Amino acid sequence: MGQKVNPHGLRVGVIKDWDSRWYARNEKVGDLLVEDYNLRKYLKKRLYSAGVPKIEIERSGDKVRIYLHCARPGVVIGKGGADIENLRLELEKRLGKPVALNIVEVKNPDMNAQLVAEGIAAQLEKRIAFRRAMRNSMGRAMRMGALGIKTQVSGRLNGAEIARTEHYHDGTIPLQTIRADIEYGFAEAATTYGRIGVKVWIYKGEVLSQALRTTPRTLDTKNFQERSERPRRRNDDRRPGGQSGYNNRGGQGAGRPQGGYNNSNRPQGGYNNSNRPQGGYNNSNRPQGGGHPAPSAPKEGGAN
Numbered sequence: 001m002g003q004k005v006n007p008h009g010l011r012v013g014v015i016k017d018w019d020s021r022w023y024a025r026n027e028k029v030g031d032l033l034v035e036d037y038n039l040r041k042y043l044k045k046r047l048y049s050a051g052v053p054k055i056e057i058e059r060s061g062d063k064v065r066i067y068l069h070c071a072r073p074g075v076v077i078g079k080g081g082a083d084i085e086n087l088r089l090e091l092e093k094r095l096g097k098p099v100a101l102n103i104v105e106v107k108n109p110d111m112n113a114q115l116v117a118e119g120i121a122a123q124l125e126k127r128i129a130f131r132r133a134m135r136n137s138m139g140r141a142m143r144m145g146a147l148g149i150k151t152q153v154s155g156r157l158n159g160a161e162i163a164r165t166e167h168y169h170d171g172t173i174p175l176q177t178i179r180a181d182i183e184y185g186f187a188e189a190a191t192t193y194g195r196i197g198v199k200v201w202i203y204k205g206e207v208l209s210q211a212l213r214t215t216p217r218t219l220d221t222k223n224f225q226e227r228s229e230r231p232r233r234r235n236d237d238r239r240p241g242g243q244s245g246y247n248n249r250g251g252q253g254a255g256r257p258q259g260g261y262n263n264s265n266r267p268q269g270g271y272n273n274s275n276r277p278q279g280g281y282n283n284s285n286r287p288q289g290g291g292h293p294a295p296s297a298p299k300e301g302g303a304n
Helices: 007-011 026-046 073-077 079-095 113-125 130-143 210-214 221-228
Strands: 054-060 063-070 099-105 148-155 164-171 180-191 194-206
Touching (some): 026 063, 026 079, 063 073, 113 130, 113 180, 113 194, 130 164
């Protein structure tokens, strides 16, 4: 059976970019990957109230540049930029390298899959019905211009003893189309009954290359006309044939009269109508009348 794959990882390098952009030698790659993972985990936990769906990390030499995508930038920046400066100094002390922080505002949080998943998880922790939370989030996303959205929750829903999975979707979600811009988000809700996983897929439309954007998708009729007007080959032995008939191959059809399927030269009549005279079934050439010939009349003058 086909398994689900992360839509973002499937499209990285095609229509989406990497979240970590740097190059290192083989012996340093593992350490830098762990450093990126711990850095993202720390920032997500500390800036959870600011709504941080994405963190991009760039490295050049010994410098580290971090792009924080936030739904509420004011929570990160603080009054007069004091909070972001304290965060930058703290990260430099943690990494031992000079750090540059850039804030990127998320203009439409209702269209961000990660923020939608975190919002549903927060409502589940407040004991709001999962169906209501899912449908409200889906309705807001569709009103903001999403072409499709799918939400899924898994766990002990409503405190049930047996865990189950429920999902709802609206619009279209073309997961197999690589050029489709699909965002994926995952979050967990820590309820009193256990953890509930929340997944969200949002389809925003197709991402086309510049060549496809400028070239209209029209049929090139010129090439078709040139192809139809080519002269016939000198050694072409194809027969033109008729203009209709079954099994029309090569020329213009087999040389058969106008009619239905396998219409051979038969006289007008029913099925298997052979050359028989007008009459009943198996009417052979017999004289008019039936039975034995009539007896002759007696001669005058008595019996013969």
